[in-house]
Amino acid sequence: MAGKRVSLTLESTLDSVNSAEASATRFAAGAGFDEDEIARISMAVREATINAVLHGNAYDPAKKVGFVLERTRDAMVITITDQGQGLDPNKIPDPLAPENLLKQSGRGIFLIRAFMDEVQIRMLHPGTEIKLIKHVPGVAGDNKEASQ
Amino acid sequence: MSMKANTRQVDGIAIVDLSGRITLGEGSVILRDTVRDLVGKGNKKILLNLGEVNYIDSSGIGELVSAFTSVRNQGGELKLLNLTKKVHDLLQITKLYTVFDVKDDETAAIKSFK
Numbered sequence: 001m002a003g004k005r006v007s008l009t010l011e012s013t014l015d016s017v018n019s020a021e022a023s024a025t026r027f028a029a030g031a032g033f034d035e036d037e038i039a040r041i042s043m044a045v046r047e048a049t050i051n052a053v054l055h056g057n058a059y060d061p062a063k064k065v066g067f068v069l070e071r072t073r074d075a076m077v078i079t080i081t082d083q084g085q086g087l088d089p090n091k092i093p094d095p096l097a098p099e100n101l102l103k104q105s106g107r108g109i110f111l112i113r114a115f116m117d118e119v120q121i122r123m124l125h126p127g128t129e130i131k132l133i134k135h136v137p138g139v140a141g142d143n144k145e146a147s148q
Numbered sequence: 149m150s151m152k153a154n155t156r157q158v159d160g161i162a163i164v165d166l167s168g169r170i171t172l173g174e175g176s177v178i179l180r181d182t183v184r185d186l187v188g189k190g191n192k193k194i195l196l197n198l199g200e201v202n203y204i205d206s207s208g209i210g211e212l213v214s215a216f217t218s219v220r221n222q223g224g225e226l227k228l229l230n231l232t233k234k235v236h237d238l239l240q241i242t243k244l245y246t247v248f249d250v251k252d253d254e255t256a257a258i259k260s261f262k
Binding site for chain 1: 171172173205206207209210211213214216217234238241242243244247
């Protein structure tokens with residue numbers, strides 16, 4: 001499956017969140033991940049797409065979400081972009097801090113980082129790109145070190 | 149699978165049997181409206197049975213937290229019953245497992261309310 005790539009442009013809607021999640025689930029299954037890893041990847045993709053649709057594009061129909069699934073030699077890579085104000089990765093509150101623990105929101109990026117091997121967030125001016133990487137177990141060059 | 153919520157009363161406790169997915173959109177809204185309706189009708193002891201909830205996202209977690217704080221702010225108690233492994237793991241990761249009073253037996257859960 002190495003080398004496979006799917007690129008989609010999604011509307012800023014809740015349906016897009018469900019579509020992205022379903023696509024990631026199928027792609028991860030095809031890439032050979034086990035059931036638990038597929039669930040983690042799917043949830044990370046769901047959370048990242050929610051951020052793009054809700055917090056980035058704010059459901060603006062004029063703004064689109066870029067969604068790319070790639071299978072490289074040793075990893076599954078998901079890249080999600082929005083056209084919103086931009087998310088500064090250095091200004092994301094820690095949801096585990098006592099003062100944030102009972103807040104209703106603010107756990108999406110935390111869960112994404114918990115479920116993926118690497119997460120890269122880049123401001124696009126305007127917009128945000130988030131790249132989610134999950135290494136395929138047993139493939140040479142496998143690197144489980146998580147990034148910030 | 150969309151979320152469903154059925155409420156029953158046992159010994160003065162409002163037990164809400166939830167099933168499906170608690171996610172951004174319909175699932176979270178149903179949970180919010182159900183708890184709001186119960187609190188509005190004077191229910192201060194609420195037990196959320198999550199035994200048939202197979203999926204929850206950060207929005208759903210947020211709704212559980214919001215329900216917990218809104219009931220507590222009214223002087224009531226909201227507890228969780230029968231967590232599936234996925235929901236249990238998520239509450240552990242987010243450090244909310246110790247915030248909520250989590251039960252795995254309905255009879256014991258009912259007796260635990262003050």
